[in-house]
Amino acid sequence: MTFGDTLTDAITPWIHVLAVTVWVGPQFMMFVAAIPAVRTIEDRRVRAKVMRTIVTRFGWLAWAAMAVIILTGISNIFQVQDIDPNVDIGSTDIRWFHWFSGKMLLVGVMMALTAVHTFVIGPRQLALNEKTDVDEAEAARLRRMSMIISGSALLLSIVVILFAMILSDHGYTFTER
Numbered sequence: 228m229t230f231g232d233t234l235t236d237a238i239t240p241w242i243h244v245l246a247v248t249v250w251v252g253p254q255f256m257m258f259v260a261a262i263p264a265v266r267t268i269e270d271r272r273v274r275a276k277v278m279r280t281i282v283t284r285f286g287w288l289a290w291a292a293m294a295v296i297i298l299t300g301i302s303n304i305f306q307v308q309d310i311d312p313n314v315d316i317g318s319t320d321i322r323w324f325h326w327f328s329g330k331m332l333l334v335g336v337m338m339a340l341t342a343v344h345t346f347v348i349g350p351r352q353l354a355l356n357e358k359t360d361v362d363e364a365e366a367a368r369l370r371r372m373s374m375i376i377s378g379s380a381l382l383l384s385i386v387v388i389l390f391a392m393i394l395s396d397h398g399y400t401f402t403e404r
């Protein structure tokens with residue numbers, strides 16, 4: 228194997244991991260800095276406007292990163308199969324298959340939670356914030372739900388990264404159960 232082959236093989240895993248950082252990193256940033264900072268804005272109208280700009284741009288960034296993660300992830304599957312033609316990674320006898328299925332299950336749940344947050348809870352929060360007579364109890368309830376759902380999705384993303392690290396230890400995952 229030449230250095231050129233190694234470099235070519237590195238491209239999609241590299242983009243995959245890069246997109247994962249773009250997916251996960253800004254979520255920490257939102258939790259730790261951006262949302263708490265926006266909440267300190269006293270003028271209700273300005274606060275609602277800044278919040279809408281930040282979450283809309285964050286949403287586009289995150290879902291674009293997820294599209295890249297999925298496309299490069301599919302490409303990674305073929306590359307992993309090419310590593311050892313004697314190992315069928317689609318076989319239920321092989322550990323890789325089980326860890327990969329577990330990873331996909333977690334990715335599915337994580338994406339469902341993120342979709343509920345992006346397309347249901349988030350828009351309701353933004354609309355409520357933009358009203359002149361805000362129902363404070365309803366706002367607090369939505370905020371709590373929003374934190375629980377987005378926090379769980381972030382936690383799942385972190386567990387998915389652990390599954391990915393175990394998957395890539397082929398000395399372990401390319402063997403029979």
Ligand code: HEM
Pocket residue numbers: 240243244247250251296297299300301303304307334384385387388391392394395396
């Ligand atoms: C449909 C979605 C996805 C598919 C099809 C996919 C597929 C893959 C595959 C086949 C690998 C190579 C594993 C190996 O070396 O045996 C990989 C690596 C990796 N995946 Fe994914 N993945 C997906 C989503 C994700 C998500 C959502 C995350 C994190 C939040 C993630 C994080 C990683 C990381 C960090 C690696 C690098 C592991 C390494 O080589 O050291 N993946 N992925």
